Amino acid sequence: MGPRERREREREEIRTRILDAARELFATEGVESVTMRRIAERIEYSPTAIYFHFRDKEALLAELCDCDFRSFAHGFTVIAQIPDPVVRLRAAGKAYVEFGLKNPSHYRVMFMTPKPPHEQDMSGKGNPEEDAYAFLRNVLVDLQASGRMRDELTDIDLVSQSIWSMIHGVISLEIAKCNDQWVDWRTIEARTDLVVEMIERGLLK
Numbered sequence: 001m002g003p004r005e006r007r008e009r010e011r012e013e014i015r016t017r018i019l020d021a022a023r024e025l026f027a028t029e030g031v032e033s034v035t036m037r038r039i040a041e042r043i044e045y046s047p048t049a050i051y052f053h054f055r056d057k058e059a060l061l062a063e064l065c066d067c068d069f070r071s072f073a074h075g076f077t078v079i080a081q082i083p084d085p086v087v088r089l090r091a092a093g094k095a096y097v098e099f100g101l102k103n104p105s106h107y108r109v110m111f112m113t114p115k116p117p118h119e120q121d122m123s124g125k126g127n128p129e130e131d132a133y134a135f136l137r138n139v140l141v142d143l144q145a146s147g148r149m150r151d152e153l154t155d156i157d158l159v160s161q162s163i164w165s166m167i168h169g170v171i172s173l174e175i176a177k178c179n180d181q182w183v184d185w186r187t188i189e190a191r192t193d194l195v196v197e198m199i200e201r202g203l204l205k
Contacts, residue, residue: 011053014049014053015053017043018039018043018045018053018060019060019063019064021039021042021043022034022039022060022061022064023064023068023105023109024042024105025038025039025042026061026064026108026109026113027104027105027108027109027112027113028105028108030113031061031109031113031114031115032114034057035057036050036051036054036056036057036060039060061115064109065109065115068106068109068110069110069131069132070130071106072099072106072132073128073129073130073131073132073135074129074130075099076092076095076132076135077129079091079092079095080128080129080135085139085140085142085143085146086143086148086200086204088139088142089139089140089143089163089199089200089203090200092135092136092139093167093192093196093199094192094196096132097167097170097171100171100172100174101171101174101175101188104175107171107175108175111168111171111172112172112176133160136160136163136164137156137157140160140163140203143203144156148204148205149203149204149205150202150203150204150205151205153203159203163199166195166198166199167195167196167199169195170188170191170195174191
């Protein structure tokens with residue numbers, strides 16, 4: 001590896017450290033309260049070094065969201081090959097929960113943390129390989145085309161958003177409940193399986 005390649009690798013490593021630190025801070029302290037100086041302190045760098053990689057917090061947040069959402073969507077690549085839309089939907093629901101539980105900081109920032117308006121890269125919108133919502137919507141379009149979906153469920157976006165809300169509820173409760181002892185919680189696996197089953201029963205004729 002030559003000097004140029006080494007410098008580029010080091011630059012990417014620092015950039016990754018910045019994004020990881022920002023994600024954790026945004027998830028625990030909120031986007032509005034975290035400053036670039038705070039992120040720099042977390043990784044023991046000067047604020048100047050942070051600004052070398054990102055012009056401001058908005059740019060950092062935009063790249064963080066774009067990166068995490070695309071990584072999330074790419075995780076459905078194998079599932080997309082499942083021919084039966086019912087089986088595909090079931091697998092996607094469980095994969096969604098698995099992602100949230102394995103990556104709670106990612107999930108908090110992506111779906112549970114209020115964010116100020118920021119410029120987004122919309123180039124992947126509608127592409128199921130980059131857009132998880134488009135992936136879910138396509139599964140439901142295929143299910144509808146197969147003739148197995150209930151006839152009254154004609155608004156695919158409404159159905160997609162309702163399913164997303166139900167699965168999100170499973171993950172967000174698991175992440176947020178921490179040591180809550182007010183509820184005799186059943187296992188996350190049992191809750192996930194039942195919610196997925198209820199979604200299927202609600203969709204199918």
